[in-house]
Amino acid sequence: MISSRSTAHITLFLTAMMLLQSADSFLQPQARSPISIAPTKQQQQQHRYMTNNDDDDDYIDEDSLGDWRSFRMNLANSATSTSSSSSIDGIDLSDDSSPPSTAITSEESSSSSTTSTSTKERPKSVSKQNEQLLSAQNSALAEEYINGVWAHESSIPEVGGLVCRMPLESEIYRGSPESFMYQKLQTFLDSDDYDRTEDVTTRQQQGRSSRSSSSSTTSQSMSFSALAAKTVFWYRGAEKLLKKEILQIMSTANANGRIDPSDLDEESLELLQLYMDHQSTWQEVCLVTEMSNEGKGGSKTITINRPMAFKLSKSMARLVLMGALQASENDSTNFVRKERDGGETQNLVKFLGAFENQCAVYVGGPDDMDKPAVLVHGIADLPGAVEISRGTGIYQGGLEAAIDGVLSGKYKPLDFRFFVGHTRYAKGQLEDAVTKGKYQPIACSRPLVLKQCIQLPKPLWHEVLEFCGGELKEISKLELTKREDL
Numbered sequence: 001m002i003s004s005r006s007t008a009h010i011t012l013f014l015t016a017m018m019l020l021q022s023a024d025s026f027l028q029p030q031a032r033s034p035i036s037i038a039p040t041k042q043q044q045q046q047h048r049y050m051t052n053n054d055d056d057d058d059y060i061d062e063d064s065l066g067d068w069r070s071f072r073m074n075l076a077n078s079a080t081s082t083s084s085s086s087s088i089d090g091i092d093l094s095d096d097s098s099p100p101s102t103a104i105t106s107e108e109s110s111s112s113s114t115t116s117t118s119t120k121e122r123p124k125s126v127s128k129q130n131e132q133l134l135s136a137q138n139s140a141l142a143e144e145y146i147n148g149v150w151a152h153e154s155s156i157p158e159v160g161g162l163v164c165r166m167p168l169e170s171e172i173y174r175g176s177p178e179s180f181m182y183q184k185l186q187t188f189l190d191s192d193d194y195d196r197t198e199d200v201t202t203r204q205q206q207g208r209s210s211r212s213s214s215s216s217t218t219s220q221s222m223s224f225s226a227l228a229a230k231t232v233f234w235y236r237g238a239e240k241l242l243k244k245e246i247l248q249i250m251s252t253a254n255a256n257g258r259i260d261p262s263d264l265d266e267e268s269l270e271l272l273q274l275y276m277d278h279q280s281t282w283q284e285v286c287l288v289t290e291m292s293n294e295g296k297g298g299s300k301t302i303t304i305n306r307p308m309a310f311k312l313s314k315s316m317a318r319l320v321l322m323g324a325l326q327a328s329e330n331d332s333t334n335f336v337r338k339e340r341d342g343g344e345t346q347n348l349v350k351f352l353g354a355f356e357n358q359c360a361v362y363v364g365g366p367d368d369m370d371k372p373a374v375l376v377h378g379i380a381d382l383p384g385a386v387e388i389s390r391g392t393g394i395y396q397g398g399l400e401a402a403i404d405g406v407l408s409g410k411y412k413p414l415d416f417r418f419f420v421g422h423t424r425y426a427k428g429q430l431e432d433a434v435t436k437g438k439y440q441p442i443a444c445s446r447p448l449v450l451k452q453c454i455q456l457p458k459p460l461w462h463e464v465l466e467f468c469g470g471e472l473k474e475i476s477k478l479e480l481t482k483r484e485d486l
Helices: 004-017 041-052 068-078 106-112 128-137 139-148 168-173 180-189 198-210 215-220 226-250 266-280 314-322 346-355 399-408 429-435 460-468 470-480
Strands: 151-153 162-165 285-290 299-303 307-309 361-363 374-377 385-387 395-397 416-420 423-425 439-444
Touching: 128 139, 151 460, 162 429, 162 460, 168 180, 168 226, 168 266, 180 226, 180 266, 226 266, 226 470, 285 460, 299 429, 314 346, 314 416, 346 399, 374 399, 423 429, 429 439, 439 460, 460 470
Parallel strands: 361 416
Antiparallel strands: 151 439, 162 285, 162 439, 285 299, 299 423, 307 361, 374 395, 374 416, 385 395
């Protein structure tokens, strides 16, 4: 059911949409500063079983797990990407180093179908420029990053891991079978309206042409493989369907260029809701800091790739220390804004002295933005700091010690990250967003969480997905084709 408030938002949104010159520009992400292949029905059933089985409430002794993060690192470093088929609907998906192939009939395909497996090691580096920037900001973390960074996709969110916002095309493709857009996409991919060879042929040509280009271009170009072909097949199909649906919605505008949401059917309203939500969370990379404990409570994430400020003014320093609300003189917190004589507090002066010229402040999420910022770092022995989950090496808190440490020269300002706000989920809400293809859980090493996202040459979202390899890497490359600022 669409609320009146949502209807008003949709009305404004549709009016602005009519000013755009084409559906192509409509589908581009808004300018900002700065999936794996869809699961089969059997895999979906397994995932539902994993998230709803009777053992969810059983207690697990963390000490019995051993050094599980080292195990995950070794797993990620030794894992390979595989594809289970060499053709789709008569399209040859063999490596493009082989001679060009021609389409075959379905009869020939069924009689000569084979299963091939291509293996590729996960990348050890995805951006030398990012590594150089990290070295200039935090040499110790850079060494840890270069010698042991890893990431791989996971089936469920976990504290200390990430959840990455997936593209709208992916969300629709991997979405709920009850979704109108999911059903439309499946029908479209199977229909004669979608040329099955067009996008795969284009992808193959791109892969071949990259071999004759410069090394810098080659590193950014899309490789051609069975996995890449499968990905581009459904991704381009979803992209075309979105354009088609948007044009249909735009055609309902009146003479004044306005669209009345009440005139739209339920399917069109679903698409607009998906689009607006996607725009507000585009390419988020979120650190999971809380998960439901034994089936109780909700979850919390902090968005780590939305820079807010690189230096501190007095007003920004107050926001970070105290939040947006004016503190009263009866506040129990140590960080009150004003003393009785009206002067700045000693803590504010110390904070500005430590971080005024260099401070990494981020928008962590829409909830509790009026509260003091959350301090995140990787310093285990910082007084007052608490590890967010055992073995992660990621810590929260210890602000007073951080200020003193920076002033004394023991630490550098960019050893710390400040996050204003967070995103809180009701019980099961984050897991539901994962099941519907909105977010992809990713387990990773701590440098990907702790590194700064200040004018990264390669955005963190792309960096993380490319470290995962496989289809996530292919999706990252497809999304890069939409960007003109990189």
